[in-house]
Amino acid sequence: VKVKIVSVGTEILLGNIVNTNAAYLAKQCANLGLSCYEQITVGDNEERLQETIQQGLETADIIILTGGLGPTKDDITKEVAAKVMKYPLKLDEESKENIINYFNLIGKPITENNWKQAMLPEPSHILKNENGTAPGVIMEKNGKYVVLLPGPPEELSVMFEKQVIPFFKSISEEIIYSHMVKICGHGESKVDEEITDLLENQTNPTIAPYAKSGEVHLRVTSKAKNEEEAETLMQPMLLKLKERFGDSIYTMEEHITLEESIVTLIKKNKLSISTVESCTGGLLAARLINVSGVSSVYQLGHITYSEEAKIKAVGVKKETIDTFGVVSEEVAKEMAIGEAKFSNTKIAVSVTGLAGPNGGTKEKPVGLVYIACYICGNVYVKRFIFPGNRIKIRNNAVSSALVFLREKLLQYSK
Amino acid sequence: VKVKIVSVGTEILLGNIVNTNAAYLAKQCANLGLSCYEQITVGDNEERLQETIQQGLETADIIILTGGLGPTKDDITKEVAAKVMKYPLKLDEESKENIINYFNLIGKPITENNWKQAMLPEPSHILKNENGTAPGVIMEKNGKYVVLLPGPPEELSVMFEKQVIPFFKSISEEIIYSHMVKICGHGESKVDEEITDLLENQTNPTIAPYAKSGEVHLRVTSKAKNEEEAETLMQPMLLKLKERFGDSIYTMEEHITLEESIVTLIKKNKLSISTVESCTGGLLAARLINVSGVSSVYQLGHITYSEEAKIKAVGVKKETIDTFGVVSEEVAKEMAIGEAKFSNTKIAVSVTGLAGPNGGTKEKPVGLVYIACYICGNVYVKRFIFPGNRIKIRNNAVSSALVFLREKLLQYSK
Numbered sequence: 001v002k003v004k005i006v007s008v009g010t011e012i013l014l015g016n017i018v019n020t021n022a023a024y025l026a027k028q029c030a031n032l033g034l035s036c037y038e039q040i041t042v043g044d045n046e047e048r049l050q051e052t053i054q055q056g057l058e059t060a061d062i063i064i065l066t067g068g069l070g071p072t073k074d075d076i077t078k079e080v081a082a083k084v085m086k087y088p089l090k091l092d093e094e095s096k097e098n099i100i101n102y103f104n105l106i107g108k109p110i111t112e113n114n115w116k117q118a119m120l121p122e123p124s125h126i127l128k129n130e131n132g133t134a135p136g137v138i139m140e141k142n143g144k145y146v147v148l149l150p151g152p153p154e155e156l157s158v159m160f161e162k163q164v165i166p167f168f169k170s171i172s173e174e175i176i177y178s179h180m181v182k183i184c185g186h187g188e189s190k191v192d193e194e195i196t197d198l199l200e201n202q203t204n205p206t207i208a209p210y211a212k213s214g215e216v217h218l219r220v221t222s223k224a225k226n227e228e229e230a231e232t233l234m235q236p237m238l239l240k241l242k243e244r245f246g247d248s249i250y251t252m253e254e255h256i257t258l259e260e261s262i263v264t265l266i267k268k269n270k271l272s273i274s275t276v277e278s279c280t281g282g283l284l285a286a287r288l289i290n291v292s293g294v295s296s297v298y299q300l301g302h303i304t305y306s307e308e309a310k311i312k313a314v315g316v317k318k319e320t321i322d323t324f325g326v327v328s329e330e331v332a333k334e335m336a337i338g339e340a341k342f343s344n345t346k347i348a349v350s351v352t353g354l355a356g357p358n359g360g361t362k363e364k365p366v367g368l369v370y371i372a373c374y375i376c377g378n379v380y381v382k383r384f385i386f387p388g389n390r391i392k393i394r395n396n397a398v399s400s401a402l403v404f405l406r407e408k409l410l411q412y413s414k
Numbered sequence: 415v416k417v418k419i420v421s422v423g424t425e426i427l428l429g430n431i432v433n434t435n436a437a438y439l440a441k442q443c444a445n446l447g448l449s450c451y452e453q454i455t456v457g458d459n460e461e462r463l464q465e466t467i468q469q470g471l472e473t474a475d476i477i478i479l480t481g482g483l484g485p486t487k488d489d490i491t492k493e494v495a496a497k498v499m500k501y502p503l504k505l506d507e508e509s510k511e512n513i514i515n516y517f518n519l520i521g522k523p524i525t526e527n528n529w530k531q532a533m534l535p536e537p538s539h540i541l542k543n544e545n546g547t548a549p550g551v552i553m554e555k556n557g558k559y560v561v562l563l564p565g566p567p568e569e570l571s572v573m574f575e576k577q578v579i580p581f582f583k584s585i586s587e588e589i590i591y592s593h594m595v596k597i598c599g600h601g602e603s604k605v606d607e608e609i610t611d612l613l614e615n616q617t618n619p620t621i622a623p624y625a626k627s628g629e630v631h632l633r634v635t636s637k638a639k640n641e642e643e644a645e646t647l648m649q650p651m652l653l654k655l656k657e658r659f660g661d662s663i664y665t666m667e668e669h670i671t672l673e674e675s676i677v678t679l680i681k682k683n684k685l686s687i688s689t690v691e692s693c694t695g696g697l698l699a700a701r702l703i704n705v706s707g708v709s710s711v712y713q714l715g716h717i718t719y720s721e722e723a724k725i726k727a728v729g730v731k732k733e734t735i736d737t738f739g740v741v742s743e744e745v746a747k748e749m750a751i752g753e754a755k756f757s758n759t760k761i762a763v764s765v766t767g768l769a770g771p772n773g774g775t776k777e778k779p780v781g782l783v784y785i786a787c788y789i790c791g792n793v794y795v796k797r798f799i800f801p802g803n804r805i806k807i808r809n810n811a812v813s814s815a816l817v818f819l820r821e822k823l824l825q826y827s828k
Contacts, residue, residue, distance in 0.1 A: 011624040013450060015440030016633065019433055022455065026429030036427060037462075039455035041436065048451075072606045072623065073613060106801070111603050131802050152625075154806040189525050192486045199487060209486065210425045211566075219430065275696075275717070281703025282689075282696025285717045289695025292771055292804060300723035303689070303699045303715035305708070309757075313714055343723075357706055387520070388545050390706060392568040 001173075003029050003036045004060035006052055008068040008077045009151060010043040020153050021066045028160060031254075032168050033176035033223070034062065044074045053084045057144050062168075067151030069134035071113040078137065081146055082121040085139050089119045092126060095135045102133050127163045131155040138167060177230030178205075178221040180254045181241050184214060184403045191216040194244050198237070205234040214399030215258060247410055258402050263291045263298075265409050266347065271376075274343035275301040276314050276335045278326075279355040279369065283398045300343040304335065310352075314338030325364065327352050329381045332370035336381075340374045348374040349405050353384075355393045369397045373408045380408055415587070417443050417450045418474035420466055422491045423481040423565060424457040434567050435480045442574060445668075446582050447590035447637075448476065458482055463494045471498075471558050476582075481565035483548035485527040492551065495560055496535040499553050503533040506540060509549045516547050541577045545569040552581060591644030592635040594668045595655050598628060598817045605630040608658050612651070619648040628813030629672060661824055672816050677705045677712075679823050680761065685790075688757035689715040690728050690749045692740075693769040693783065697812045714757040718749065724766075728752030739778065741766050743795045746784035750795075754788045762788040763819050767798075769807045783811045787822045794822055 005025050011017050022039045029036045037060070042048045049068075056063040068077030082089055095118040103110045117134045120126055127136030132155040137148040147164065149156045183191060188211040192199070195218070198207055205222035220237050224230035242249060250261040266273055275285045275298075285301040288294055302313045307326050310316040315338040316331055324330040335350035353369030360366035365385065372381040382404055386396040419439050425431050436453045443450045451474070456462045463482075470477040482491030496503055509532040517524045531548045534540055541550030546569040551562040561578065563570045597605060602625040606613070609632070612621055619636035634651050638644035656663065664675040680687055689699045689712075699715040702708055716727045721740050724730040729752040730745055738744040749764035767783030774780035779799065786795040796818055800810040 010622060012437070013440060013453065014444045014633075015437040015442070015450075016624045016631070017626075018437040019453075023426070023429040023432040026427060028429070030428045036429075039421075039427065039433075041453035043451075071603045073610075074622070106799070108601065108604075111607050113603060113606065131806075154802045158803075187522065189485045189527060190522075192527065193525050196487075208424060208488070210430045212431075217430070219428075277696075279703075280700070282691075282699035282715065282717065285696035286694070286700060289693075289717070289719065290805075292769075295719055299718075299720035300727055301696065301717035301719075303696065303703070303717070304713075305703065305715075306713035309714035385520070388568045389572075391704075392545075 001034045001062065002060045003034045003062045003064060004056045005029075005036055005039045006056065006063060006065045007039070007041040008044060008049060008065055009041075010045075010074070012041050012067070013043040021149075021151065021156055024153065024157060025064055025066070025160070028165070029168075030176060031178070032165065033174055034168060044068055044076060046076055046080055049077065049080045050084055053081055053146065057084075057146075061143070062145045062147065064147045064149065066149045066156060069117065069136075069148060069150045071111070071116055071133070073113075075116075078119075078121070078148055081137075081139065081148055085121065085141055085146060087121040087124065087139060090122045092118050092120045092135070095120060095126065098128065098135070099133045125167070127159050129155055130158050130162075136163070138164070174223055175226060175230060176221055176223055177227055177234070178219050178254070179234060179238060179252045181218040181220060181238065181245075181249055182251050182256070182258070183216045183218065183245050183248045184250055184258055184406065185248050186216055186245075187211075188216050191218070191245075195241075198240065205237050207237065213395055214403050250406065257290070258399075258406070259287045260291050262402060262406050262409065263288065263294050265406065265413070266297045269409070269413050271346040272297050272299070273347040273349070274299070274339050274345040276339040276348065276350045277301070277303050278305055278310070278335075278351060279353040280351045280394050280397050280401070281305060283394060284349065284351060284401050287398055287402065299345075302339060302342075310335060314342055327354055327364055327368055327370060329370055329372075329383065332372035332381050333379050336372035336374040336379055346376050347405070347409075349401055350374075351397055351401055353393070353397055355390045355397075357390060367393050369393070369400075371397070371401045371404050373405050375408055375412050380404075415448045415476065416474045417448045417476045417478060418470045419443075419450055419453045420470065420477060420479045421453070421455040421481060422458060422463060422479055423455075424459075424488070426455050426481070427457040435563075435565065435570055438567065438571060439478055439480070439574070442579070443478075443582075444590060445592070446579065447588055448582060458488045458490055460490055460494055463491065464498055467495055467498045467560065471560075475557070476559045476561065478561045478563065480563045480570060483531065483550075483562060483564045485525070485530055485547070487527075489530075492533075492535070492562055495551075495553065495562055499535065499555055499560060501535040501538065501553060504536045506532050506534045506549070509534060509540065512542065512549070513547045539581070541573050543569055544572050544576075550577070552578070588637055589640060589644060590635055590637055591641055591648070592633050592668070593648065593652060593666045595632040595634060595652065595659075595663055596665050596670070596672070597630045597632065597659050597662045598664055598672055598820065599662050600630055600659075601625075602630050605632070605659075609655075612654065619651050621651065627809055628817050664820065671704070672813075672820070673701045674705050676816060676820050676823065677702065677708050679820065679827070680711045683823070683827050685760040686711050686713070687761040687763070688713070688753050688759040690753040690762065690764045691715070691717050692719055692724070692749075692765060693767040694765045694808050694811050694815075695719060697808060698763065698765060698815050701812055701816065713759075716753060716756075724749060728756055741768055741778055741782055741784060743784055743786075743797065746786035746795050747793050750786040750788035750793055760790050761819070761823075763815055764788075765811055765815055767807070767811055769804045769811075771804060781807050783807070783814075785811070785815045785818050787819050789822055789826050794818075
């Protein structure tokens, strides 16, 4: 089953928004064993859109279109798709009802153009929108499917998972099954060198590396008739990877994130954690708080952006700052120790660094970051120099802090 | 001048990474007056890639390819593009030198496969990579250009801005000039209704709405021979928008963000700000700290994820929590007042809410968030219910906090 993903919207074509939907849909299709052979983005342009749908119907079995289902005049996806399929638009009473309920919930008035969203092609399978007002649509003709989904990612994903997946599962013959072996603390080329032989001799399962900030993920995929057979096929490969990367593998599950695996480790060791951040300004705490249920181990954290804040909030000594500078091993250590003391946690992670663009010197260039990790009376500190701009430096500092924390946690639990 | 953007990489095609490069490049091209008519994503597959480049050469003047310039065996973009253009690959001494310098800087050993990145097509214009090891390439044949850029966004953007833009400017005839009118605090359909007449009667300039979290951006674009002429053309439209949206417009400049405009307002009023966050867990502080130079107004902030943290760090009364619940107007107020007191700032913003997925009740559902804003002795609080999942709720809470803060700041400065 071949899938073509079409993202509709001048705002995507002109780059005003990033196309996260294509990635989301491609991933979901891959998991379902539907092979995405092309992603394409076109503007809100009737002619180009019509052409794209028609071409898609020739080569693909399923065309998934996202975007352009909104209330404004720009939004023409549904109208054009229905025209290509030669299905008329009719008012759908249930969708009308849902629009009324949605506006009641958010307490805003309904504007006239919202009713356009209740006009739907007939015949079609209508997909309810839990997070917004635009319903989705699945149309079928001669064994080909055209799926229309709303553009806002949170509307799309809920609709896809609850309503489109059950539909897709029913039309896929073979399953594609995969594990994501997630490795932290190694660069992409280092990982690649370690698995050259595996990459060269791959058949079923296959293996594919993806670089992330501070991580490399290896997707191990096998094709089979069912999950059990697929799992058996890929076991030898997973074993080899475990032998080669050992503790650097933090999970083999797609949905588990680095922060989640760390929170699990903290819980397992019955510890608690706090954070104190300078240049990362809350991003490290926010990563940990991404994890639902973190509240049992994370209670309190500080953002100490200035020198005075570091002194006042977590008791860094003025003398230490004056002697070693605010971006230093010593200050990072005192921040972590002070945070653990104040927050009464077994672990505290601190970050102090220069994210730039200004303020760098020859000895302390932009990109210099110290990360300290206090665990049960011991404090470890590591120096980093991250290349790149303010955003890249801050994101890399957060990833590296998580990798460093995990390393120290593993040592502690041994 | 027509541009086709080709993103290469099985990891994008399968959805393992989000394609931010296509958005970035499309935006840059639009600003340069180069019209992007299609974005396409293909896997690291020789045949598909070759076909895509050949097709592109028929319809586009410039094909920009990103990704697949890395050191691993998967990376074949340069090899395939050079083959299509019929230009051989040769070792480039300067690129070899840069690879050596880069690895020296980051203090990691060079692996054998890194040398592949110094093999470049001849003739070509080589683009130096400041943030990584893969050089970029511009090839020309019969007036058509093939541009190869590295996949990592921070490598791509620096290379594009410093080296590709000057090149593109030299081949563009007409300029496309635009202002981004950024409106906060109104929904997309509300803004759309306000400008229906303008949308219907647009010629030059044109106007296009884009919805963001908590914001709507209107891109006003005019085509002209030069910037001055373009600016004159669009003035009447900008005036109309100012009349209709007034203070809700926070900027008309593309590069200015909401957080930046707020930091500017705080500086202008000689105020200072601190934050105290529960469910958003540092994301609000991180948004403010995105702004380079924020240190003169932002020094300190707290993440008070638990009840005890709220009591201990910012002096929320236990009684208040027991009486009204931790997600309440009263607690939000006490958090903001306590934070301002502790951090000694004129402004403090607090967020307390239920991001879910668990913990909701009928009276206090998941998505309920209180945001308080303390300014110079007064404290304002607002109740929100955000639909969606944990991520959406947290992001919307941050956007709404910024919009609310700006509103109160504007009232204060009047």
